[in-house]
Amino acid sequence: MRVIAGISRGMKLKSPKGLNTRPTTDRVKEAIFSMINPYIIDSVVLDLFSGTGSIGIEALSRGAEKAYFVDNNKNSIHVIKENIAYTKFSEKSTVLFCDAQKAIKELCLGANKIDIIFMDPPYLKNLILPTINKIEAQGILNDDGIIVVEHDIKDSLPKEIGKFIKIKEKKYGNTLITIYSEEA
Structure with a gap:
C-alpha cells in the first residue's frame, strides 16, 4: 500500500498486523480520488473507520488542508500515527481514538x-446508515461537502439518506x- 499521487507520492504505508483491517486497494483509492478531485484542494477531510490512514493521507498528499483520522482499534491508531509521521503530515492531522459516532459528536x-x-466501515455490519444519519443530525458536513462511502456490493445503499442524495x-x-451530497 502506498500514496498514489501528490507530494508524498510513492511513499509506502504500514498496515496493522492481523485481519482486522481491510486496506483500500490502490485501484479503488485511485478511482475514489479521480471521482472527487475537484473537492480536494484546501479541504478539511474526515477519515472515519480509518484503519491505516491511507485515504486521509492521500487527501493530504493531494492538497487537503486538514485531516481527522478516526478508528476504535488501538493497533490501527498506532499505525495511523506512524504513517502520518512518516509522510510528514503531523501538523495537518488530528487522530481520534474512538468510534465513528462519538467522533462525529466531538467534531460537532x-x-x-x-x-x-x-x-470505509467493516463490510456488512450495518454501520453506514446510522453513521450518515449521525452526520446529518450533528451538522458537521459543509453545505457543499460530500460523503464518500466504500462498501460491499451486497450492501445496497438508498438513493437518499435524510437530506443527502446519491x-x-x-x-x-x-x-x-x-x-x-446535499446537491442533486
Whole structure:
C-alpha cells in the first residue's frame, strides 16, 4: 500500500498486523480520488473507520488542508500515527481514538465543519446508515461537502439518506464507491 499521487507520492504505508483491517486497494483509492478531485484542494477531510490512514493521507498528499483520522482499534491508531509521521503530515492531522459516532459528536462540539467525509466501515455490519444519519443530525458536513462511502456490493445503499442524495456510484470488483451530497 502506498500514496498514489501528490507530494508524498510513492511513499509506502504500514498496515496493522492481523485481519482486522481491510486496506483500500490502490485501484479503488485511485478511482475514489479521480471521482472527487475537484473537492480536494484546501479541504478539511474526515477519515472515519480509518484503519491505516491511507485515504486521509492521500487527501493530504493531494492538497487537503486538514485531516481527522478516526478508528476504535488501538493497533490501527498506532499505525495511523506512524504513517502520518512518516509522510510528514503531523501538523495537518488530528487522530481520534474512538468510534465513528462519538467522533462525529466531538467534531460537532468543536464547531468543526468538514468538506469531505470518507467512510470505509467493516463490510456488512450495518454501520453506514446510522453513521450518515449521525452526520446529518450533528451538522458537521459543509453545505457543499460530500460523503464518500466504500462498501460491499451486497450492501445496497438508498438513493437518499435524510437530506443527502446519491450523486455517484461505481463498482470495483466486490466493492462499491457511493458518493452523497446535499446537491442533486
